[in-house]
Amino acid sequence: MQDTSKNVTIAIDEIPENVAIYKFEEGDFVIVDFNKNAQKTEHISKEEVVGKKLTEAFPGVKDFGLFDILLNVYEDGKPRELDTRLYKDEKVNSWRYNSVRKLPSGELIVFYKDVTKYKELEDEVHHLDKETAHKRKKVQLLAKALEQTDDMVLITDANGIIEYVNDSVTLKTGYDKSELIGSKTNIFKSGKHTNEFYKNLWGTILSGKNYHSIVIDKTKDDRLYYADLKITPLFDENKTIQNFVATSTDITSRIKMEKKLKKLATIDSLTKIYNRYKIDEAINIQIARYRRYKEPFCIFMFDIDNFKTVNDTYGHDAGDRVLKALSRLVSNHIRTTDIFGRWGGEEFVIILENTSKEEAFVITEKLRKIVEVSVIDGKYKITISIGVAQYEESESREELVKKADKALYRAKENGRNQVVAA
Incomplete structure (x- = not known):
């Protein structure tokens, strides 16, 4: 068991996301592991939290809904995602995206990251839905504000023709912006999803609903990667879809780590x-x-x-x-x-x-x-x-x-x- 625990620690320390592992005990969740990035994000050492109850280490965990999500995943085993708000001086200070999975051992693993910039963009987009003048220009300006982030931002017209990509998209995919602007989004198609998958994707966003899924995309040199994808439709004053804003994060290392942990838990x-x-x-x-x-x-x-x-x-x-x-x-x-x-x-x-x-x-x-x-x-x-x-x-x-x-x-x-x- 010690070898397995050591291997798990090494595995979660290898990925660039914040990772925490919990086990359920006496109505609470005990912290089993806390990777290096999580320690850096929370400004706390592993020794200070491992072995402690979650509600003791992070007293506000029940207030922003994460505790209930952990409990639901523990009880039914179904993966869940949750955006949580963190407050400072009674105001929203930041947002975090949490992805919760149940391991074969019965423990829960949580991947989380700061998505404050995403939420600020979504908020701006929401207000833009009520405006008519210079909408596309404003959306593009908002997207350009995310040029420095590792997250990928892409804007298309209503037919899926790419109008804007940020630098993270070009860095990840290997395409120049000139190759992407004017192309359809199927330029990233990996061949790993069924026609039914894409039918469901387009059916969702064309009906005006937001879409969220994990997809497998392909770079210019045919390398596959996993992306956590969110697509938001934008409407004009007549409630007609004008654009789609897609934001995505490369989660390949997380997926590989999940597979590694699953293997460790079953071998x-x-x-x-x-x-x-x-x-x-x-x-x-x-x-x-x-x-x-x-x-x-x-x-x-x-x-x-x-x-x-x-x-x-x-x-x-x-x-x-x-x-x-x-x-x-x-x-x-x-x-x-x-x-x-x-x-x-x-x-x-x-x-x-x-x-x-x-x-x-x-x-x-x-x-x-x-x-x-x-x-x-x-x-x-x-x-x-x-x-x-x-x-x-x-x-x-x-x-x-x-x-x-x-x-x-x-x-x-x-x-x-x-x-x-x-």
Whole structure:
């Protein structure tokens, strides 16, 4: 667990956004990690906040709505975004955009950034909707005020023809302004979204509504990047759409980090195969597939016979090498569709998709023999005992696992180095 925590800290410190990780305890959220950028933004060190309750470290968190969003995401697992206002002397001092996600571990990760300039632009645009004179010129002047920001600003006419881009757009995409002005926005199209995706985008903004989504766009030299995109329609005095203002932020590093954290949360740090959390999740998926398609599946649980003797005789480092070597051996002799993970200690679980109990017995007996004749880590001879269980109608995940565990126990009781099917 310490290695995993260290890896998480390194991962979140690598990205340019503010990042905080929380866990839910006794009706509050405890701060688990706080990256370097967040420490700089809040003028506070990690040591001052990690381990503290969120409401103690940041007393105003309930007032501006973030606490409720955290609670909602924790309860239903659905990602949410929220713009929050920060006050000073009873006046809005700044705005922050928060993106909240639930990690496989159950902890929450929050990415946040200052969006005060965005909000000032939106406010100006709102007032411009009530004016008729020099509208485009004023909008462009407002956008030019954002030339120094890392955020990308782009203005089009009602047909999606680009009329203005700020310097951040050219820096990110590699296009010159002369190449973009007069072009359609599909110049950034990556090919990673369906026609339905773009139909929904245009349907939303042409109906006069604001649009917000994460998109994959493409640079001039065909590099892909993730962008957090917001599009706002602008209207004339007759409520006819005249322009669209698009603001976006490159969040590629955040997306990559989320994937990295997800991997850290589902991979066993010692053996580099799936961990118990991931196996539980995979069994649930197989149960759902069975209930829909009636495809049989089995799981089998195995452990190393007399593993305590290995640890006692050669030491725990040797025991760890055996676990890693066994994991590699088994990984090389299972099907690509099989899902393999460490259940805990010297116990492992494999999920066999679309496999009957009879087929599973043949597969596991073959694996048992392979382990028996192999030399593990170049010097150790070991055997394994295996318990097989097939999923039956209306069983829960817990009942299925318990059935495999009981079969494994019988294999041990019957003399070890054998397969027993429930």
